Amino acid sequence: MPNPTLLLDACVTINLVAAGPIEQIARDTGRRYLITRQAAGEVGHLRDAADGEVVVIPVDLSRHVQAGAFEIIDMTAGEVPLYVELAGVVDDGEASTIAVAIKRGLPLATDDRKARRVCAARGLPEPTGTVALVRQYCEARALEQADVSRLLARIRNHASFQPPRSDPDLKWWYDHEPGASGSGS
């Protein structure tokens, strides 16, 4: 049984918010998501298209927090020195996420190539990523192919996400997401 608590970075968080049912994803995969205050501040906005124009959609994380999708956490004083050290290498959101993961022994989710390299260098277990989390949810709910495609299309259209080429679940994504172009970095 994997640790039910999972740290999300900003990039994975925006993808799960774009997917739609982030509360359900957490619940149905038996997870409790945590996100550091620094990473939460980096989540930004989703996009949509209306009459051929790109529309910016604000993300209200507090709504998802209230709905029990995840919890925004602050670092402890003991975690700050490591956070500052890591912030010399990666952005503040990744630095705080990795620092908390190391200090509290928690697993984390990130698709970011550089962040994953830092995790490996610090001896952390390999992080999970967006596609694995979404796949777990789809399989847990036994979603129909069409529903899976719609969910993945929302992530692609609203968060402009393309899975990294190194993602172990890349083939699953392409098999289920008709619009995928295979251009992830």
Next chain:
Amino acid sequence: MTNDDVLGTPGPLALRLRAAREARGLTQAQAAAELGVSRPLLIAIEKGTRQASPQELARLAEIYRTTVSDLLRPAPPPAAIGARFRAVMTADQHDADELTSAADELQRRADDYLDLLRIAGTEPPGRPEPVRAVRTADSRRAEDLATEERNRLGLGDGPVRPLREVLEIEVGLRVFLLPLPSRIAGLFVIAEPLGGCVAVNSRHPAERRRWTMAHEYAHYLANRDRAEVTRLAYQRQPESEYFADAFAASFLMPRSGLSRRFHELKRTSADRVTPAMLVQLAHAYGVSLQALSDRLEDLGLIPAGTWERLRERNFQPRLAARMLGLGQPEQGGEALPLHYRLLAAQLYADGEITETQFARYLHTDIVGARRAYAELTETADVASDGSPQILDLAEAVG
């Protein structure tokens, strides 16, 4: 913590802390109070005689609304661009605040560019040209200089469509589009080691932006030792501004090429000069109808006062261009230089910077950065199913 500052010497971190505080408009006393330390202690941190603790650094980043990551950049911030502009502002300048904030914004862009270059271990494009010894009082010399530059860059005497690219890659100017006060066309300053930095008013139309770029190019060539603020109008136009305008006219609309096109069009219009012909020429050279008319008047090809007469008749150049099927002028409205954006995209593709860092360099959010990455890596080719081909920047091509 990663602070290489030598005690007693303000190192990069100390200098960045000070710059960040000033950018927030806080006094040392205010910042110290927010941090919960004495003012002498904050001064000591900014002088590098006392290192900030990790907790203090994290808190200062919050107070200054910046990131720890940015404060920890290993190089000092570029020489005070903002201060150099403040030095050339007049005491009664009514838009001083807006101008100051634009100059500070240009400084931040220059800092970001230098940081990208540092991470990539590379240098900015372009071969710096020595400053030209020209008397800016002599506007005829502006035309000679424009011709020399066109020859040096191998541009011939036709229109320069990719003007911004030529200036960025061949000349070595760093062109940023920033929202400036409406009466300001552009800013120019040298920020070593980046070189000549230009801010062009993003609120102005594409043709005006091209003119401003060429104008600032003249400052780079002829009088780069001081920061320049280019205004749309002056009570009394300074000599250097007059020279830069003359250079812009000659560089964008070279005498020989423009005359040749003009006569060719005139010949095919039963030897008449029509407004449609002027609109067509302005479109071809990417300049406003007024700029074209002024140039043709200077060259003695049309009578003086042509533009005023057209304006009095409420002639609408944009409408005329649409009716002639000429479409919108090339926009080239990206806020950041192409080389800058490509450098950031390559570093992100190589896993040298995180997605959030990529977004910060592009001054957007995560999804905005993903969209920009897709645009930057999309090629003109299409796949067999008709979808756009995407270039994988992470794959070596030689």
